[in-house]
Amino acid sequence: MADLAKSVAQMVPGETAVIAGFVSQELSNKLLEMGFLPGSVVKFNFKAPFGDPICVTISGYDITLRLEEAAMISILN
Amino acid sequence: MERLKIALAGKPNSGKSSLFNQLTGLKQKTGNFPGVTVDKKTGTTRLDENTMAEIIDLPGIYSLYPRSLDEKIVAEIFSDRRNNYFPNKVVLVADATNLQSSLLLLTQLIDLRLPVVLVLNMVDLAAKSGQSIDVIKLSINLDLPVVLVNARTGQGIEKLKKILIGHIPVSKQKIYPIDKEILPAVEGVRHHFKLESSYEAYQYLQQVENLTFLDKNDKVFIGKLANEHEFFPGKYQGAETIIRYQYIQDLLSKIVLKTADTEWKRLSYRIDKVLTHKVWGYLIFFGVLFLIFQAIFAWAQAPMDFIDSTFANLSNLLKDVFPRGPFFDLITQGIIPGIGGILIFVPQIAILFAFIAVLEETGYMSRVVFLMDKIMRKFGMSGKSVVPLISGWACAIPAIMATRTIENWKDRLITIFVTPLMSCSARLPVFAILVALIIPDDKLFGFFNYQGLVLMGLYALGFSAAIISAVVMKWIVKSNERSYLIMELPTYRMPKWSNVGHTIVSKTKTFVFEAGKIILAVSIVLWVLASYGPEKQMSQAETVIDKQIQNHLAAPDERENLLMAYRLEHSYAGIIGKAIEPAIAPLGYDWKIGIALITSFAAREVFVGTMATIYSVGNTEDQTTIKSRLKAEINPDTGGPRFTTATGLSLLVFYTFAMQCMSTLAVVKRETNGWKWPMIQLVYMTALAYFSALIVYQLFS
Numbered sequence: 001m002a003d004l005a006k007s008v009a010q011m012v013p014g015e016t017a018v019i020a021g022f023v024s025q026e027l028s029n030k031l032l033e034m035g036f037l038p039g040s041v042v043k044f045n046f047k048a049p050f051g052d053p054i055c056v057t058i059s060g061y062d063i064t065l066r067l068e069e070a071a072m073i074s075i076l077n
Numbered sequence: 078m079e080r081l082k083i084a085l086a087g088k089p090n091s092g093k094s095s096l097f098n099q100l101t102g103l104k105q106k107t108g109n110f111p112g113v114t115v116d117k118k119t120g121t122t123r124l125d126e127n128t129m130a131e132i133i134d135l136p137g138i139y140s141l142y143p144r145s146l147d148e149k150i151v152a153e154i155f156s157d158r159r160n161n162y163f164p165n166k167v168v169l170v171a172d173a174t175n176l177q178s179s180l181l182l183l184t185q186l187i188d189l190r191l192p193v194v195l196v197l198n199m200v201d202l203a204a205k206s207g208q209s210i211d212v213i214k215l216s217i218n219l220d221l222p223v224v225l226v227n228a229r230t231g232q233g234i235e236k237l238k239k240i241l242i243g244h245i246p247v248s249k250q251k252i253y254p255i256d257k258e259i260l261p262a263v264e265g266v267r268h269h270f271k272l273e274s275s276y277e278a279y280q281y282l283q284q285v286e287n288l289t290f291l292d293k294n295d296k297v298f299i300g301k302l303a304n305e306h307e308f309f310p311g312k313y314q315g316a317e318t319i320i321r322y323q324y325i326q327d328l329l330s331k332i333v334l335k336t337a338d339t340e341w342k343r344l345s346y347r348i349d350k351v352l353t354h355k356v357w358g359y360l361i362f363f364g365v366l367f368l369i370f371q372a373i374f375a376w377a378q379a380p381m382d383f384i385d386s387t388f389a390n391l392s393n394l395l396k397d398v399f400p401r402g403p404f405f406d407l408i409t410q411g412i413i414p415g416i417g418g419i420l421i422f423v424p425q426i427a428i429l430f431a432f433i434a435v436l437e438e439t440g441y442m443s444r445v446v447f448l449m450d451k452i453m454r455k456f457g458m459s460g461k462s463v464v465p466l467i468s469g470w471a472c473a474i475p476a477i478m479a480t481r482t483i484e485n486w487k488d489r490l491i492t493i494f495v496t497p498l499m500s501c502s503a504r505l506p507v508f509a510i511l512v513a514l515i516i517p518d519d520k521l522f523g524f525f526n527y528q529g530l531v532l533m534g535l536y537a538l539g540f541s542a543a544i545i546s547a548v549v550m551k552w553i554v555k556s557n558e559r560s561y562l563i564m565e566l567p568t569y570r571m572p573k574w575s576n577v578g579h580t581i582v583s584k585t586k587t588f589v590f591e592a593g594k595i596i597l598a599v600s601i602v603l604w605v606l607a608s609y610g611p612e613k614q615m616s617q618a619e620t621v622i623d624k625q626i627q628n629h630l631a632a633p634d635e636r637e638n639l640l641m642a643y644r645l646e647h648s649y650a651g652i653i654g655k656a657i658e659p660a661i662a663p664l665g666y667d668w669k670i671g672i673a674l675i676t677s678f679a680a681r682e683v684f685v686g687t688m689a690t691i692y693s694v695g696n697t698e699d700q701t702t703i704k705s706r707l708k709a710e711i712n713p714d715t716g717g718p719r720f721t722t723a724t725g726l727s728l729l730v731f732y733t734f735a736m737q738c739m740s741t742l743a744v745v746k747r748e749t750n751g752w753k754w755p756m757i758q759l760v761y762m763t764a765l766a767y768f769s770a771l772i773v774y775q776l777f778s
Binding site: 025026029030031032033034035038045048051052053055057059060061062063064065068069 | 139175311315318319322339346349353354359443448452460559561562566
């Protein structure tokens with residue numbers, strides 16, 4: 001099933017998904033603190049002109065993060 | 078009278094600064110926390126007739142676990158009851174439109190058993206969002222007072238003050254149950270250090286490396302306990318955050334009567350469509366930069382001229398009032414011009430920070446970070462490096478201090494390293510006189526002024542050097558620390574002008590006191606070097622000049638100026654200038670320029686004054702006089718003018734690159750905790766300046 005795993009980095013503008021967990025331990029606490037909680041809904045808003053970083057909405061507020069960080073957050077949708 | 082210590086804590090963009098400004102008004106101080114490079118913002122407020130409060134505005138954080146330098150201080154203060162800043166009461170400022178992430182820190186403060194008041198700020202926006210919450214229930218559930226505040230208008234402030242006067246009991250809630258496996262170690266630490274709460278002891282274990290108040294023995298003790306229980310800092314942190322959020326979500330489900338909709342953010346999203354657009358976004362950003370640039374140079378001119386002439390007049394006035402003597406000379410020629418040389422930059426720095434404050438207040442600065450991050454990463458920096466680099470156009474000192482928000486050490490170090498290459502305002506007077514001297518006042522295609530183009534070129538040169546140096550640093554500096562960007566994009570808002578005012582005042586103060594004390598000290602030392610020399614030659618000054626006048630080699634009305642020039646030539650500064658002449662001759666400079674290079678170490682603009690003295694211009698206020706005098710100067714070796722295009726360009730390039738600022742070195746030393754980086758910076762920039770100037774001179778001569 002691993003090949004079906006998707007991350008926030010692969011989302012497209014307007015898409016929503018549920019956070020499943022984190023690919024690695026690194027930074028996971030920072031992401032949790034910022035509200036990326038497993039089970040929460042994340043919405044992909046828009047990306048910066050060069051495709052990176054991106055802006056997503058999580059629990060009602062907008063957060064920017066780089067694709068590298070977004071790739072650590074696995075999602076289900 | 079009772080004096081309370083009250084700390085303001087909360088996440089970034091929660092309106093903490095607005096609340097701080099509302100509470101303290103103009104009674105604010107900025108400084109540094111002892112031992113750490115974190116801005117300390119304190120102020121006082123009167124709560125009632127008998128109670129004064131000292132308010133500490135702590136850096137905005139999401140949780141006690143720090144990632145940037147700024148953030149470390151919060152854990153440090155809250156987990157050390159002996160700390161000077163340990164508060165009697167804590168105000169947790171929450172963004173009412175985003176309670177969930179605002180409350181995370183609150184749950185930690187409750188576990189630390191601190192007396193906390195919860196302020197729900199930005200209630201106006203919360204109302205706009207259609208959110209409705211049961212405040213009384215929130216207060217009962219958390220077991221602490223809750224106040225609704227609109228820090229922008231001041232609504233709710235009086236109520237907050239009333240609550241702060243009264244007794245605030247510590248909440249009886251226990252939110253995070255520390256893992257059983259580690260509990261014996263926690264209790265061991267708690268017992269050893271006699272701590273109030275287990276969570277405080279738990280913080281000792283989690284943050285043993287961050288807490289500077291723990292000495293070596295303490296750390297060994299904690300490390301041993303941690304080892305025995307197979308604990309390492311960072312363990313359980315994720316679990317802790319999840320448990321805390323579970324508590325918060327549970328709480329919110331009880332107290333939120335109606336959830337917010339995103340309708341109110343629509344305008345903000347629409348603005349974002351334009352401001353982060355791949356074409357418009359950058360065009361607007363560069364437009365903003367151009368406006369800032371224009372403002373720094375055009376609008377600051379009048380107040381700068383005013384400060385300049387005021388200090389010159391003051392100096393002259395005191396010269397007439399005071400009797401002559403070394404002590405009064407020190408005051409009129411060393412100290413007063415020294416202070417003037419600091420204050421002259423205040424208008425430019427104030428204007429720059431006015432812009433930065435407005436851009437930050439509106440939320441645009443976060444978008445600049447967003448837009449520029451990818452580009453800046455290519456150069457070894459981060460989107461957060463943009464503000465320091467822009468600030469560098471005014472002054473490197475506040476700019477380098479602004480790098481504290483950059484979490485990653487390498488990103489931050491590179492930003493600190495290259496910021497002094499951004500042409501600061503002290504270079505401008507030097508550029509102005511040299512450009513006027515060697516570049517014709519003509520227009521290219523009858524439209525672009527050559528002098529203006531060269532000046533712009535120099536700024537571009539400094540900027541390019543910064544970027545290229547950053548790339549080089551990126552390859553040289555090794556770091557295992559991961560660089561990341563995870564940042565909130567706040568909703569756009571109109572700036573609150575009093576906040577802008579407070580930022581201007583605090584940044585300007587920082588410059589005046591941080592840079593000022595060093596500029597003043599260095600200018601006094603340099604004044605001594607330039608006024609004193611070996612007794613034998615200094616005492617002959619009048620005889621020599623009078624002889625020249627008798628022999629009709631000099632005009633009698635020039636006597637004063639000639640005397641000054643003679644004294645400078647034979648002073649210690651003059652001796653050093655002559656000593657370095659062989660080294661700077663390949664760049665096209667003589668010992669006179671050498672003296673000016675040395676005195677520039679106080680502040681670069683001192684160059685102009687020194688040149689005026691050494692060429693015995695006398696009145697340093699008159700730019701045209703200095704210019705024509707410099708133009709007439711003959712190079713005895715060639716018989717041609719001393720300031721040829723080659724020498725002028727060489728000097729311009731030298732001043733663009735050289736690290737001639739003791740204050741910057743001092744700030745870099747403090748921000749990087751040692752002399753290593755400022756020394757590397759000094760050697761690198763001096764070498765860059767020297768060899769670039771050498772190449773330019775050899776090419777053009």
